[in-house]
Amino acid sequence: MTVLPGGIRPPANKQQSLVERIQSITIPHTLVLPLTSDSCVQVGDKVLKAQLLTESSFGSGVAVHAPTSGKIIAIGDHLIPHESGLQAPCITIECDGDDKWISHEGFEDYRQHSPDTIIELANTAGIVGLGGAGFSTAIKLESTSDHHIDTLIVNACECEPYITADEALIRERSTELIIGAQILQYATGATNCIIAIENTGIEAIEQLLSASKNSDIEIVVVPDMYPSGGERQVIQITTGNEVPHDKLPADIGVVCVNAGTTYALYKAIVYGEPLLSRIITLTGSALTRPHNAEVLLGTSIRDLLQLGEPELDSLSKVIMGGAMMGFTVSSIDAPVIKTSNCFIATTDAELSPPLPATPCIRCGFCVNVCPVNLLPQQLYSFTRYGKTAKAQEHHLFDCIECGACSTVCPSRIELVQYFRAGKAQIKQERIGKETAEKAKFRFEAHQLRNARDIKSRLEKRQARLTNKEKTNTEKPSFSARAARLEIKAAVARVKAKRSNLKNLQDDST
DSSP states (O other): OOOOSSOBOOOOOOGGGGSSOOBOOOOOSEEEEEOSSOBSOOTTOEEOBTOBOBOOOTTSSOOOBOSSSEEEEEEEEEEOSOTTOOEEEEEEEEEOSOOOBOOOOOOSOGGGSOHHHHHHHHHHTTOBOTTTTOOBHHHHHHHGGGSOOOEEEEEOOOOSTTOOHHHHHHHHHHHHHHHHHHHHHHHHTOSEEEEEEETTOHHHHHHHHHHTTTSSOEEEEEOOOBTTTSHHHHHHHHHSOOOOTTSOGGGGTEEEEEHHHHHHHHHHHHHOOOSOEEEEEEESTTBSSOEEEEEETTOBHHHHHHHTOBOTTTOOEEEESOTTTOEEOSOTTSBOOTTOOEEEEEOTTTSOOOOOOOOOOOOOHHHHHOTTOOOHHHHHHHHHTTOHHHHHHTTGGGOOOOOHHHHHOTTOOOHHHHHHHHHHHHHHHHHHHHHHHHHHHHHHHHHHHHHHHHHHHHHHHHHHHHHHHHHHHHSOOOOHHHHHHHHHHHHHHHHHHHHHHHHHHHHHO
């Protein structure tokens, strides 16, 4: 086992949410589901549980299903849990309480089906990474087809403070998780399978060891160092191999899947159930009953918090995610989404507002704790003063935004915020550059078309002039004497006409 470079040990704050077992699903009055592709239902339609609500094709957006039966009452913009506080297209379902399913069934033996079939079912089931990234699991598995996968890692390391959703899952459903890992191993063709879990989850470790004793799955216990649960970090800890900054895990023969995602795939393959719910940690000192609950996707955060029996007078803010990488939700009327693994209802005493920052003293603490061996103080200087080229040279995009550097900074500088802003600025510059390049291409193409049109018109004009000259040269030529005779004859004819006219006038008088 490789020791993770850097890292910190913040207060875990996990035990308070592990006192109770996972609470069962409750059906709210309405569900709001964000869309990632076009809707295939209309307002007024009645839907059944697990019915597909969006157009679904591989790579064109994650499939969305009805978490319960009911009626479509709205399709339009709605608040979503995002740090921007913006709205997004959503479907709103009025639940009927019947929870009536569509017809569905799983595989009796997944080994009787090809890995491609498993991957396609993961796609139609709308499964994504439930550890926070939200990337399509089917696309991740599909990308392994071009590589030889030596090791599959099921990542059960919840290094982020407060979050215990995966640990609660393993405590109560370890057998299902082992089957899910075997399905993943079959789909990826991985030679080895590892389940990585932090050493603080004693009961979960015991459950995994018991459930995996008749399999070839290896349970690897890792130190409780934050951020050991990051994808690249857990790969480095368990295999000793470091993923190059410009490569993906599959490029070194590894695929890493979250424990919650593995369980969701198990349900999709064995029972034919798409991703309709997930386990969420409800915690924070503003809740009198912190615990883990299995919640239907689309449930409002307001309804979810009621399960934890909040003390509204002391509630300061609600954070989605952990205390390190989470963000404050702008409204508790936003819905639970597939990547909602934790909600922390905090008080001012628990997570007090940060004090004003002071100038950097170049102490180097941030360098010591960086898990990807960056130079945060240099990146801070570059991003603060808009030196984006320098920031990229120092590998700004390798930053995983874990917040370890901000936590240890004695000057209380929110370093991660500068890094996020720097990344956004660079992305915006890239978009601007691409837009300018496209505009330049269109302008040059327009100029080329104009030049071709002008050349074509000139060539046609020259052809007409050439044809006219050719026609003139083909007419019979006359001598000067013949021309004078022709002129004299014409004058004579005119005189004759005038004489005739004069005679007619004289006769009339």
